[in-house]
Amino acid sequence: MTDWHKLALEKIAKQEELPEDKIRLSGPIEHDSIVNGDGLRAVLWTQGCPNHCPGCQNPETWDYCGGMVVPIDDVLKQLSELKGQTGLTFCGGEPFVQPKQCKIIADYVRKELGWDVWSFSGFTYEIIKEYGKEPWEFLKSLDAIIDGPFILKQRDLSLRFRGSKNQRLIKLEYGTGKILSIE
Numbered sequence: 707m708t709d710w711h712k713l714a715l716e717k718i719a720k721q722e723e724l725p726e727d728k729i730r731l732s733g734p735i736e737h738d739s740i741v742n743g744d745g746l747r748a749v750l751w752t753q754g755c756p757n758h759c760p761g762c763q764n765p766e767t768w769d770y771c772g773g774m775v776v777p778i779d780d781v782l783k784q785l786s787e788l789k790g791q792t793g794l795t796f797c798g799g800e801p802f803v804q805p806k807q808c809k810i811i812a813d814y815v816r817k818e819l820g821w822d823v824w825s826f827s828g829f830t831y832e833i834i835k836e837y838g839k840e841p842w843e844f845l846k847s848l849d850a851i852i853d854g855p856f857i858l859k860q861r862d863l864s865l866r867f868r869g870s871k872n873q874r875l876i877k878l879e880y881g882t883g884k885i886l887s888i889e
């Protein structure tokens with residue numbers, strides 16, 4: 707594990723100080739999105755990112771004290787009122803710095819709304835698995851992850867749902883985190 711990853715994981719530990727019944731978001735919940743995964747999707751924009759990728763389109767989401775703290779019950783209510791969505795995607799920011807909160811929301815939309823769940827992450831699948839604990843538990847609640855940092859030199863606008871060639875669309879087996887396919 708590199709120093710860069712150690713720093714990122716220390717940030718994850720820091721973010722766990724947020725009460726589990728609240729989540730820090732960078733903006734309002736989106737809906738009817740067709741650019742953040744298959745189907746018609748709601749999108750949750752999380753706040754706080756340790757990755758600081760040069761060329762990031764959302765640098766305002768990096769600050770751990772930015773955005774707004776929202777009760778998770780309010781998020782669930784808003785999501786349950788949306789019509790016609792087939793899934794939820796976590797974007798950021800870095801969703802995996804708030805893994806407990808994201809897992810609660812992921813479990814709710816799967817069980818109560820019948821949606822599938824995707825997440826972006828600047829961490830790779832392997833780093834999340836190696837770290838274990840809450841980030842791995844959140845990953846196991848997903849159907850797909852788009853992993854890895856955005857690398858400006860590898861930018862490719864032709865990729866589905868991704869910004870740079872190093873990023874992978876990984877379909878997962880729900881409940882185990884096992885890789886089903888990699889694009």
Ligand code: SF4
Pocket residue numbers: 755756757758759762763764765767798799800827828855856
């Ligand atoms: S991981 Fe995403 S939000 Fe974070 S710096 Fe990289 S591109 Fe921006």
